[in-house]
Amino acid sequence: MKAIKIYEFGGPDVLRYEDIPKPKPGPGEILIRIIAAGVNPIDWKIRSGYISGLPLPMIMGLDVAGIVEAVGQGETSFQPGDEIFAKVSIGQGGYAEYTVTSSTQAAKKPRSIGFVESAAIPTAGLAAWQSLFDIAGLESGQSVLIHGAAGGVGTFAVQFAKWKGAHVIGTASSKNAEFLRSIGSDEVIDYRNQRFEEIVNNLDVVLDTIGGDTFEKSWKVLKPGGFLVSTVASIPEGMPQKYGVRAKTLMTQADGRELAQIAAIIDEQKIKPIVTTVLPLADAKKAHEMSESRHTRGKIVLRVAEDPR
Ligand SMILES: NC(=O)c1ccc[n+]([C@@H]2O[C@H](COP(=O)([O-])OP(=O)(O)OC[C@H]3O[C@@H](n4cnc5c(N)ncnc54)[C@H](OP(=O)(O)O)[C@@H]3O)[C@@H](O)[C@H]2O)c1
CATH class of the missing domain: 3.40.50.720 (NAD(P)-binding Rossmann-like Domain)
Known part of the structure; x- marks a missing residue:
């Protein structure tokens, strides 16, 4: 599968678009086929090495929306085919075609919006x-x-x-x-x-x-x-x-129950994610350069695959 990975900390040029093995879900985890991945300032702060003690190499990205492809042993809250969004842990990899995450960090995505807008929500x-x-x-x-x-x-x-x-x-x-x-x-x-x-x-x-x-x-x-x-x-x-x-x-917690509450308010048309830029996964470097300007409006999202709906 394709993913954006770093082998060293540094400027946007350290981002590599490459082929890596597809992950497998462990107990209590879900394997997600990612359709879109949200970009956050924490992503370029991690890439730059501002946060100490992180292991390398690392797949970038924390926010995803996609479809559950498989579930690990004992996982009952989601089933293959569920359309979900999640905040994955650092290093699990959101800028990728697939990722695994604990099911507690995911929720069913809002029904009224697409994967790109859903990926803008988690962090x-x-x-x-x-x-x-x-x-x-x-x-x-x-x-x-x-x-x-x-x-x-x-x-x-x-x-x-x-x-x-x-x-x-x-x-x-x-x-x-x-x-x-x-x-x-x-x-x-x-x-x-x-x-x-x-x-x-x-x-x-x-x-x-x-x-x-x-x-x-x-x-x-x-x-x-x-x-x-x-x-x-x-x-x-x-x-x-x-x-x-x-x-x-604040230290944001990856809370699937709160993501579900936010999804419900979105489906009631009370609020909506503001996405102003959508780029292909391969353009993660450009997305980071834009985010680092600190003057983007709303969210930047990477499109990983076509919306299958
Ligand atoms: N602790 C945590 O758990 C946590 C979680 C999420 C985010 N964060 C951090 O919170 C910060 C904000 O995140 P974000 O995703 O909202 O960033 P962002 O989307 O990159 O924020 C960009 C916005 O900041 C505005 N801005 C820049 N300078 C400003 C100023 N002096 N006064 C008022 N507005 C200003 C810009 O408006 P104009 O273009 O109009 O200037 C722009 O719309 C980041 O540093 C991020 O890492 C921390």
Whole structure:
């Protein structure tokens, strides 16, 4: 089968498109024939060697949508032929024609959308869901500021927060303002020309997907007891106490039950994945270069095979 593999950490040129053996599912695992694979910033961070202790060589990619081809011993939640999406573990390989994963990391894909849109969901969708609901406990009527609202995580977060009944404020450059309003932002702050910390305050939740200055200036826009969740920054000791708020760094969990909840909301037409770029698997290098620009809207997805439906 074809896959995108790395033998060393480095720039986009270390990505190799090559033939490797097809994997076999172990107990509790499923073998997936991949139709589409989502691209995330974590993919190029792994490729670059930002994350220590990872083994080489490695098949790239974490997010897949496809069809169950076979199930391992004792696996009863899925059957061959099921159309699914999953967040696979690092090294299992999402940029490939086949992968295996624990069935607990997969769910039936939304019926109302295709494999390409489904592959856009796992990492970014779970990151947004877990940040807003599992960690910050966002409720209807609360206010939330989403930094990086036009990105992969942000476009899910804006829609989830709106679906929940929150007042949603998103930050993006001006070119994304109308787009953000169209997916549910009540207010949009142009981070290039406006200072969010002078515009909003007394917020219940801030979701930071940017880090640096953006993260540091976010403490003071929260109300007492508010929650700052960052997908990128560590929480400095003593800061939550200093501002009388709560804070946590997200570590996204590959949770098949939560993927099923997200699929249900998509099938109710409440939210939709925003896919702006679809490239063939062989163009993973181009996908990484685009993602590394840090200014793509929504998600990039690699098409691995034609949609069989
Ligand atoms: N901890 C975890 O478990 C976890 C999970 C998922 C993601 N992450 C991390 O979270 C970050 C975001 O992920 P992603 O998939 O959303 O990335 P992404 O899709 O690459 O984000 C791109 C977006 O960021 C916006 N942006 C860039 N600079 C900005 C700024 N200063 N203020 C506001 N918006 C800005 C861009 O909007 P404009 O074009 O308008 O500038 C663009 O739409 C990444 O670093 C990723 O690795 C962590």
